[in-house]
Amino acid sequence: MLDDRKTAILRAVVREYIETAQPVGSGHVARAPGVNVSSATIRNEMAVLEQEGYLAQPHTSAGRVPTDKGYRFYVDHLTERGRLDDSRATEVRQFFASTHGAIEQMLRDTSRLLSDLTSYAAIVTSPHATRATVRSVQLVPLSSRQAVVVVVQSNGAVENRQLEWDDDASDVAVSAAGTHLAAGLVGTSLPPEGMVAPSGDDTVDRLCAQVHRRLSGSSGDDDVYVGGVATMTRAFEAVEVVRSILHTLEQQYIVVSLVRDILDRGLSVAIGAEHGVEPLAACSLVVAPYFVEGEPVGTVGVLGPTRMDYPRALAAVDVVSERLGRRLSDR
């Protein structure tokens, strides 16, 4: 563990580097509040901190920069979750008081809100339906060979899938299949566990099987909304880095599994290479689950450079996840 003086020095380095994005020299640290030794002493201490892996030197004769390990120590021991400032707090309150409409739009807007609050990119995953149960299943015919199945869940989420088949099916059969599906699925959860029981009617069973297939496949659960990607251009100098970050963020499944993985490991902050997604090695991710009826169902997160403002990001993520969960719960 680090002694008090090393701790103070590390804190000063991280704070200043986050603010200025420039390597921090011993002189600057000496001038920081809470550090009352000369720059020479600090030089000695910083050399030790470097050896122990908390700091790094871009090149000889440059100041020090925090390593991932340095940020980790800072986040774990030198920063407590702050409150959001008043103007931002009311922004959040107003947002959730006024948001209406389809859930997708609300999540999309939430990602924009979070990005506005932090000026980093924001990630919002859609509610995982694990605990939600099916409230209603409806089969709506579009033509003699096509239909849409609409499933409404207890959390208000609406899933829809298109169906097609080759031979004409009578309206009666479609309607029967709808009734049969409703009977078999209402009260269960998505994706469906097993097939609904056979009905005895061939056509009906074929329709049911197709519905089952469509609902089993890529579920809307994996939807993710990423807002504020433009901020990445501000966070990084090198275009090449920005490009690969943007490209990575466009792969929904990567983002989803990344966020899920962090939460599974019980973390709320993943710093730099910790999350293991190579193109995002220069980024940190601050995440928080949101709860509906006591169950964690989704995630909000902030993605910024490793030298991001962690306290603010933590505060924003906390408030937004709490409000979002509450907003989705009271139904």
Next chain:
Amino acid sequence: MLDDRKTAILRAVVREYIETAQPVGSGHVARAPGVNVSSATIRNEMAVLEQEGYLAQPHTSAGRVPTDKGYRFYVDHLTERGRLDDSRATEVRQFFASTHGAIEQMLRDTSRLLSDLTSYAAIVTSPHATRATVRSVQLVPLSSRQAVVVVVQSNGAVENRQLEWDDDASDVAVSAAGTHLAAGLVGTSLPPEGMVAPSGDDTVDRLCAQVHRRLSGSSGDDDVYVGGVATMTRAFEAVEVVRSILHTLEQQYIVVSLVRDILDRGLSVAIGAEHGVEPLAACSLVVAPYFVEGEPVGTVGVLGPTRMDYPRALAAVDVVSERLGRRLSDR
């Protein structure tokens, strides 16, 4: 109008500039096929082309660069819609043969496809429901004070809105409201023209009014899917330009009205400042409507730098819009 030689020179300049992104000098043009005069002659011609506004010079002693007007002439007179090369064509075919699931996911994937095809950013707007009619309306209660209204349209699009009210409403009333709404809305189109007729029951009418309000407001029509934004970092040198482009693309309503405006003016290509959105002045946009049952209902488009590969973008946009329309029509 330009004579043959000027035309050939302009073509050569545009082609080479699109390929190399470097100002084109008279020497290069002289070596281009179809131009059989000396570089001195070309210099004279290029001076005229500059005076007439087709070319510009970044600075004295540099080559020429096409202006928006130059690109416009190139697009209008020097390029015919090509075919997509075979591998890309099969990529498109396979994509539309295999795409399933919710329509939103399909549109999102389409934007990615189009971006892959062209290596520019791609825009897909969701089908405008102007001609679609309501097939089914369902009111699904979630609690005693909340419900979801689900509307399925003849084109397979599914709209959902959440409702909340303060005083408990009986299941009977909700169910009655659902039936009443279905009776009043099925066969009409969204957004609803007028209120559904009063039913005589106060609670039912209040629910109907709320549904009406929610459906009238921001309709899902305005959804837009933008894919491949990462390509913008490759297209432009200046980070500042990339930032403002990305930021603009995040404003859905700007993108939607931009695309709509271009089509309203009967264009398929908007070059540089032509579209009037200042942050995108360095970009061109190639768009095509897609048709469902003979009606233009949505748009696909490609957004790239003004020095984009227009023939390829045009071909890609044509093929994708055609296939997408067909895919959405056969239902």
Next chain:
DNA sequence: CTTGGCAGTCGATAGCATCGACTGCCAAGC
């Protein structure tokens, strides 16, 4: 009207000196 030649322009590149912000080390001091 076209063309080769030529002087002139101007950004890009490279070499070089300077500057400034650091560090590590050391010897003196508390």
Next chain:
DNA sequence: GCTTGGCAGTCGATGCTATCGACTGCCAAG
């Protein structure tokens, strides 16, 4: 023994200058 001021040394950043190279416009000859 820890701390400190001093000092030599390192190295990127900055700015200057010379050079280079790719152009252009102009002109006189064909």
